[in-house]
Amino acid sequence: MNSHELDHLPTDMMCRRTPLDLCGRFLFLGTTVRISTNCASVLLAAKEAGFVPLRGTEQEPEMKWEIVGTLSSAAPVEDWECNETLDDHTLYLSMGPEQWFAFDLETHEGAGFVVVSIPDRPGAPNVGLYLLAVAYNVGARLQTEFKKELLI
């Protein structure tokens, strides 16, 4: 990954439009998820966090997630705690001052930001921990939802 790939446009104050050129399709708790990102380490970390890669499928994924890697010249802090905030429609995960992931409980869309060190290395510990936290917390929430549906 080149540093310019993480640069955002000057007017993009909230980094909304960072291009996400990489994409992986996975099976996660029996559901297909497409993860779009600008960092190869995110896709590698997803595999290690229990997302099973899917190949050769053109099927529309059931969940679409976008994870933006934000450039940091300093080594990312890895001793953050994952704090969960839940309201009627959304699960929000805060993972330190610059990292978060939000998951819409109705549309199952998700988006977030993770700090990536330069250069972007496969197996970067912070990215791995981030994906593990996302997988654990979103997985737990999905399982609660599935149970609710079964009871109905």
Next chain:
Amino acid sequence: MSSVVIGETTLTLCAQRLLFAGRPILFRTNAPKIARYARDFFAQTDDSNLPSAQALATITIYARETDEPCESAPSFRGRGHFAAGRFTLADSFWFNLRTREVHGTCPLSLADDRMRWRAHIFPALLGILSATIDVAPVHAACLARGKHGLLLAGQSGAGKSTLTVAMAKRGYALLSDDWTYLSATGARTNKEEGVEAWGIPVPVKLLPDASRFFPELLDYLPQQSLNGEIAYEVSPGQCFGVSRVLRCPVTVVALLERRKKPGSRIVPITANEAIHHLAREVEPLGGSLARCYEMQIDLIRRLGNASCYRVSFNNPPDNVAEVLDDTLTNLS
């Protein structure tokens, strides 16, 4: 009073329906002080005039006891229909723009900081939320007098705030010195016609050198603003004794620009040129929010009937205000 379950905690919340740019918002918090700040900051609804009791957006803020430091550390990020914002190391504000919900947590100590809520937190929350409730924030100051509403647009540093204060001192009512919110005039009655400008009661922000023109500022201290700039942030009523107005029609748009030669020059321009200038500063939104962005651009296009001017100047704000005032007087 109402209650909401957040995680495993059931909170008792004070709920109130308020207005932002003519759009109803349900505001809920467990902190009486924050509820009071919101009541003072937002316009009040007259429920009898609203076609539906349903609020367009919900802001829920939970103040909690914590030892975390309340050090200023603003940060805002967004992706898809989500966004997250922070003003200090101890607060967090989450946005689901699809459901038009804002969910914030902050330390109780932040609930004591009225100025931060008025000057930074409420404006930032509304700025992020505005697209989803059909409100277009435009980077322009706004003043009103008689039947005229004047938008003063220009990039940062163009002189919007100093000219706004100078115009307000000439008897114009001040609506905004930096960001003005456009919404459809018929939004509350479902008979959408034109567009009107709305303000919020934020302080006027002036850079330190503005004290050359406004000695009243010398009684205040410049401080760090949300974007890191050192600036005076003052109440225009208290500091300059000028009046404020909450909303007005937009009949005149002036694009401000600095020029090298001393003096000031005002030339008519087409409404399309003014619209193009305002529209290009609106943040494009894609995906599920693309419709919101289109609505914002449509609101700006409704300024097509306004008289539009380019104001180039390199002289003190009082002098520019005098020339601009003459031009507007001749319009009447």
